Amino acid sequence: xxxxxxxxxxxxxxxxxxxxxxxxxxxxxxxxxxxxxxxxxxxxxxxxxxxxxxxxxxxxxxxxxxxxxxxxxxxxxxxxxxxxxxxxxxxxxxxxxxxxxxxxxxxxxxxxxxxxxxxxxxxxxxxxxxxxxxxxxxxxxx
Numbered sequence: 001x002x003x004x005x006x007x008x009x010x011x012x013x014x015x016x017x018x019x020x021x022x023x024x025x026x027x028x029x030x031x032x033x034x035x036x037x038x039x040x041x042x043x044x045x046x047x048x049x050x051x052x053x054x055x056x057x058x059x060x061x062x063x064x065x066x067x068x069x070x071x072x073x074x075x076x077x078x079x080x081x082x083x084x085x086x087x088x089x090x091x092x093x094x095x096x097x098x099x100x101x102x103x104x105x106x107x108x109x110x111x112x113x114x115x116x117x118x119x120x121x122x123x124x125x126x127x128x129x130x131x132x133x134x135x136x137x138x139x140x141x142x
Contacts, residue, residue, distance in 0.1 A: 038070045 041060060045053055045067055057064060 039074070042067065042070055042074060 041056070041062070045056055048056060056062075057067075
């Protein structure tokens with residue numbers, strides 16, 4: 001019997017065994033899906049029968065829980081929000097000009113306060129010097 005088994009095994013085509021990669025990445029990478037992709041998959045998924053739905057999920061590497069979550073997002077309008085550009089919204093030219101002018105106004109007001117303080121100090125110094133000059137003149141006349 002042993003020869004028969006070996007004969008059967010030798011007649012099968014030899015398939016290379018693919019061992020799983022033993023390397024494990026340091027951190028798992030979370031996949032991110034665009035709003036357009038979610039919409040496309042939802043549209044396809046809802047138009048398919050039960051067997052085809054499973055095939056679609058396997059082909060795309062998705063879980064049915066993702067489909068449920070994406071439906072909720074779509075129903076609440078979140079997909080439209082996800083389609084917006086990320087990052088800071090572009091500033092309106094008028095708002096940029098207003099911000100620039102406000103900075104300039106604040107700088108000029110600081111300079112004006114400095115100038116007022118200098119003028120006030122100069123006035124006090126002038127009054128002091130005038131008082132000293134009057135005292136000096138009175139002493140000199142004595």
